[in-house]
Amino acid sequence: MAITFGTIGTGWITDSWIDAAHKSSKWQLCAIYSRQQEQAAQFGAKHQCSNLYTSLAEFLADAAMQAVYVASPNNLHFEQAKLVLRAKKHCLLEKPATSTTEEWGELVAVAKEEGVFLIEAYRHIQEANYKLLQKLLHHDQKLGEIYGASFTYASYSSRYNNVLAGETPNIFSLAMSGGSLVDIGVYPVTFAIALFGEPKSQTYAPFICRTGVDGGGVIILQYDHFGVQINHAKAYTSTAPCEVYGEKGTLTINATTDIESIRHWDPRTKETQELAGPCVRVVKPNVNMLEEAVEFARIITEKDRVAADALAEISRIVVKVTSDLRRQNNILYPADTKA
Known part of the structure; x- marks a missing residue:
C-alpha cells in the first residue's frame, strides 16, 4: 500500500x-x-x-x-x-x-x-550508478589504495543576476541560511562523505558575494592518507568532471548527480573502460528523484532503522563539516548564535 x-x-x-x-x-x-x-x-x-x-x-x-x-x-x-x-x-x-x-x-x-x-532527501547518493561507484571502490577495490579525488558541481544560478542587481534572493541571504555551500556544495561534500566517511579536517577558500554568503569556492577535505578537492559554485559554472585517483588507475565520473558515465583508466594497459549502468532520465526542469523515492519508501515500510541511521550519520557529518567551513569564513546564520 x-x-x-x-x-x-x-x-x-x-x-x-x-x-x-x-x-x-x-x-x-x-x-x-x-x-x-x-x-x-x-x-x-x-x-x-x-x-x-x-x-x-x-x-x-x-x-x-x-x-x-x-x-x-x-x-x-x-x-x-x-x-x-x-x-x-x-x-x-x-x-x-x-x-x-x-x-x-x-x-x-x-x-x-x-x-x-x-x-x-539527498537524491544523488541513492542513484544506481553512485552505489556502483561505492562498490567499485570498496568492494571490488578497482583502484586499490586511494590517492585522492576531485569533485565538481558549479552551475551559474539565474538568481545570481538578482544579487548583481542589488537584490537579496533567499538562497543568497544569510538570514535565510543561504549560500552556495549549503545549496549546491552539499552535493559534492555528501558525495565525498558517503564514499570516504568523515574527514579529519576541512578548509574552505570561498568567494564571498555582496550579500555576505559564499557564491562558490574550493574545499579541501583531509583524510588519513589522501585529500579530496571540491569546487562548487552558484556564481560561476564549471564543466570539469569528477575523478578518483588510485594505485590502479583513475575513475572519471561525469558529474556528482545524474551519473551517466564511470570510466576507468588503467595505467598498465593505457585503456579506458566504461563501467556505468543505465541512468534514470526525466523531463526537465524536473530532476531524478525516483531512486530515493523507492529507497525511502522501503526504509519506512520495512522499518529499516539500520539504513535510516546510516543516512542520518551521513547527514550529521555533512552539517558538521559545512557548519565548520562556514564559520571558518565568518558566514554566520541566525541559528549559529543559538548553537
Missing part, C-alpha cells in the same frame, strides 16, 4: 518529488500546505490534489497523512521538521536539513522519541 504524504513548499523541487513519488507507485500525495491560498490552489490543481491547507497546525492534524516532504526555505527546515515529527509523521527533509549540528541532533532525537523516520 502506498504511503500517503503531504508537502510543505511549492517550488520546482517539490514538483520533482511528487512526480517521482507517484512514478515509484510507493507514495500517494494527499495534502498540500502553503501559507497562501492562491499558491496552494495553483499547486494543488497542477497535481490533482484538492486537500489544501494554509494552517500548518491543521495540515499536520490530517490523520490520513503518514509522511511530509519538507522543501521550504532553508531557515524554516528545523522548526517545521520538528513540528512534523511531533505530529508523528515521517519527515523527508530537503537538503540542507538544518543550519547547525545542534539542530540536526535535536531532530534525530525527536524522531526516535516519536517513533517515526527522519530522512534527509
